[in-house]
Amino acid sequence: MEAVIYICLGLLFICGVLAVMLRSLLKSAIALAGASAILAIIMYLLGSVWAGIFELSVCAGLVTVIFVSAISLSNTDKQDLAKLYEDAKRMSALPAILIICGVVLILIAAKTPFMLPAAVPAAETADNFREIFWNHRQVDIWGQVIVVLTGALTVVALFKERE
Amino acid sequence: MLAAISSFLGSGANIIYFMIVLPLAVGAVLWLVNNYYFRLILALLSAAVNLLFAVSLYRSEGFYLLFPFSSGGLDIAFNVYRFSSLFLTFIAACFLLVILYSVVYLKGKKHAGLFMLYMYISLAMMNGAFMADNLGVLLFFWEGLLCTLFGILLINNLHNPRTAVKALTLSGTADLLMMLGIIITAYQAGTLYISQMEKLPVSGLAAAGFACMMLGAIGKAGSMPFHSWIPNAAEDAPTPFMVAFPAALEKFLGIYLAARIAMDIYDLQPGSGASIAVMTIGTLTIVLAVAMALIQKDMKRLLSYHAISQVGYMVLGIGTALPIGIMGGIFHMLNHVIYKSCLFMTAGSVELQTGTTDLKKIGGLGRKMPITMICFIISALAISGVPPLNGFFSKELVFDAALESNLVFYLGALLGAFMTAISFLKLGRAAFGGEFKLPSDRGDVRESSAGMYLPMAVLAILCVLFGVANTLPLDGLLGPALGDTHRYSGWPHSVVLVLISVAVLLLALGDHLYGSKKSGGALYAADHIHYAPGLHGIYNLAERQVFDPYMWIMQLANAISAVCNWIERGIIWLYDDAVTGLVKGAGTLLQRFNDGSLSRYLLVAVTGVAGIIVIILAIN
């Protein structure tokens, strides 16, 4: 299983960097969707099925749809992104920065005595999740309800064409 | 009553806070609301509540209160006990009358609200000063009073702040001395709390501390050498100010502190050098100020010199360091407040009706303003020390103490009494006697309204009451407050002294009659002294303000400022150009940096995170 996780991590990293570096907004959005999908797989592998499903449907699906519609509304093409927004030029330092950060982080992880807390095996089932989500986290659910209502207000307030 | 108030306020000690906050709040309201009747009612009501609080404090066992949220050096401590609460009561009672008079006097005048605000702030400051146990806190209230004094003098003279600046300079110098004295005293005693101080011996550095504090305290009361703004204020300031400040409130405060310095903070021994020095200041104040009063031709100015001269008796009494002297000094202060407030009120009443207090222009007012005249006569007799009015008894106590110390002081005091009597004979006859001199268009002079003569009448009655029944103030109030069980009430025990005093008064009467006959008119009755050979030259110099310490200070200041001009210029450059330039430059630089670009905002934020990481790593 570890090998699969490593591969997924690598893919997630690549998708994330691509989403930032790609020279077309549409491709960036698709790379982002890819990252979400791979994250969903990692979640599934770590045992959180429901979160994975949510990530896949909402982040990889809904968010991508929003992005794509926004991109089509604003029709920025490839040349524009490169020229008008100097995207390629301004993003070009990212790989170097990532390599430096990566080396530093790996050195820190390998050399320093810092410890992560010892892992505890999970002893929870699907029922347990349902219990926690619906009962123990009710405040959060109400919060979600309010967030969604606010989102609805946002759509009314911001997306309407000029009156 | 205390119980009722205490239960209302949560604790009796909370009265202490209310004594300070209530006047501030009322003052603000009076300032903002410009309606005469509302102002009258609220002023009376609040002064009455203040009096109620003061009385209930007086009747209580006393409180010691430490402000609950304090830390090293910033402790706010209040101590209310017999002596201070007695003064609180005095001042509250006096304030009630003064405020009634002021509201009526200032009806419809410009800046009346501002005047009220300053009056109430002063009350708050004074209450605070009486209750403070920490010398630093005391100083805060003390200086606050200086600010209101300055403000009140500025009210009508914004464009010509001569008097205000003079008062600020002189009182400020006195307060500076006080500050210095407090620093030395605290250093010597090792504590800022009066209640923890054991009587310091007046020697070495402590003597300097004593001198500074004493000068500051009696300077506040208006004693020489910090007196010379008072006659100027008599010309410029509204009369209620004179009633309130030089006549009453500042006397209370200055003498209160002088008494505490002599009794609680320092160990002032009778006959010691310090005692002699204080008594000398007192005697000089009496004689010199009354000599100036003698030649004045303006009612308010004349009275203002007497306000200075009378302080001399109080300082003299306290300076003797004898129980009888201190008692006499404080009793004299109480009496002085009563009759001098009354006198100033009559002056204000005259001014309001005739539009002037220049004695050359008025005369014969007695028939038109009978109540004012009666009040004037009673209080003038009291200030001259005619038995059996209150002034007589307190002066006798002071005389007694002075004689016990040194004959010179006694003679000086006696001379003062002589001249006081002369000048009041002249004033009374010139203003109220004789014929009516005002131009015919001002012929409608009549008695002032009830709001004005009521306080006067109360004070005049008190003059008589405190004289005839002097057991009440002496044994009933002051004795217990000072912890002195000796009885001073009743007639003075030494008949000889009384006879001498009476003889002096008769002598004064004779001199007055002689003078008025010689120079033709009551107003000029003192001219034979004014123009006597030898004295004439000195008076001339005095008129030209050669003896005015303010002028000395000013000349000194001029010299210093000439020397320090270039330093000053440098400092001005530092403040005007360097500092503001630096601040403005820094602001502009920041403004330029903040160019509205979101990337820069984010970059700054990320730098901030890096900064936090660095701090945390550096600490660990």
Place this chain on the structure above:
Amino acid sequence: MQVIESSTVLIFAVPLVIFLINSLFSKRLAEKFSMGLAYVAPITQIVATAACFVQIAHLKQHDIIISWDLAGAVSMRFAVHTYSLVFLFCIALVSLASIMVANRTVPQKRTGFASLLMMLILGMNGIVMVTDLFSLYVFLEIVGISSFVLIAMFKSETGLEGAFKYLVMSVLASIMILTGLAFIFMQTGSLQYDHLEASALAGQSPTQLVLIYAAMILMIAGFAIKTGAVPFHSWLPDAHQSANTAVSVLLSGIVIKVAGIYGLIVITGFFGKLPGIKLTLFIMGTISIIIGALFALRQSHFKRIVAYSSVSQMGYILLGLSTVSMLGLLGAVAHVFNHATFKSTLFTNAAAVHEQTGTYDINELGGLEKKMGVTSFSSLAAFMSTAGIPPFAGFWSKLLIIMALWSSGARVFAAIALFASIFTAAYFLRLQRKVFFGKLRDQLAGITEIGGSVKLAQIMLTVVTIAAGLLFPFALLYFRGIGLL
């Protein structure tokens, strides 16, 4: 208990119900009545807060936990304590002022404004009452989202710009806070306040606590962004300047404090004893005071000056928190209350001046004192309170903060805090002088004092400012007397 429970229900239910009513009505009807209806929420909240306070004073219990079970099992837990009551009261007061101002400054989209305001109130109430760090984050986002939309909904150029900048900075804050939460969760296994109190830092060595340190760094930075402390302040003047003034009242008056300061109060309450945290807050507070004041000195836009003054004042609150002592916390909370009142006053005045003269540029104004007496006076009172001049309320809270700094040994910071008051006085004197004092400009000759609800709001807030100043020591004594401090 009964009283507190029903009060909390009201605090949450009333805004929600008002929101539902707004969306159920027909559009035209809602546009007419929604603003009037909105008054109900803050007024209910003030009453409920007062009732809670009376009850707490009666019970002499500092901390009260309320559990609701809506769906069977014990589920929702909220806490009410003295400090959160102060915050709840401020929320209600500022919202009330905001609605009063909005009555005048929001001519259209009144329903939208009212509904979003209800969401904002809900979010802020949630923040101060939840018992779990993650729930705090959720309500933080509600506050954030409704603030963005409130700024942007009028679709002015600057409004959209300010909202977008706020959003991006806020998202950065969310990323940091959430990462911090994940680290704390990783270390302790729970985010509930009572679990954190029990398990936090118990016998751990620094190498084991690396996650907590990382979390603290990220969360302090995140909450500092929400607070607008320097160097995380850049969005604040932009957003507060560009928003409709009714919204600025809310943002500057209460949102930055509930979203930022309250979060910092919570996390310093748990982890403030870690070495380094104190110093971080000290430095951040001091820099905020000075830089904010320097910025404020150079502005010419009325609202921008006031907004930068918020940055500066947040510095004082951070200094109070940085002592991690009871006295400091008390000073900070008192300053939160005072800042809520005087900052809303100043923004209300900005609205009044703009409504009457049509400009925010202080260089085009002058001499309004004679024409707009109430505005001028309330501005003066607010400015004196901000500058900490006794006996106004700001003096007392600054005094408490400086005393806390002094007694915690940070005497240098105490001195800086004291002297920085001069800056405060400087920029507000400049504002007051340019706008209200001096000679009246000819083109302003015809203006009049603002009337209606804005004037009422000014009077209400000024009365609260002055009364708080005069009664502060007694209130303190009273709280001590009933054992709440």
Place this chain on the structure above:
Amino acid sequence: MSKMEAYVETGMLVVGFLLIVAGCYCLIRTYHLLKIIIGVEVAMKAVTMFVILAGFINGKIALAQAFVITVIVIEVVVAVVAVGLAINLYRIYGNMDIRNLRKLKG
């Protein structure tokens, strides 16, 4: 727990940090409004992963799932608001350049 899994956890932390760096870099450097939002989303993926990782390490994966679901909902709504703002700005300026947003400064 085997040693391998500890490495997995460290690896996830490292990758997550790198993704956050990438996202924030994009946030700071880009001139395009939508690209900013994409950068935010990239960083949020990493944060979501951290939460799940935390639940995985201390055995409270169910609680972590509850957290993650809430986070996702919030993330979507924030994205909607951001896109809404971006579109409104596009309507005003005709492009999505962040450099338009310099009216408020100083």
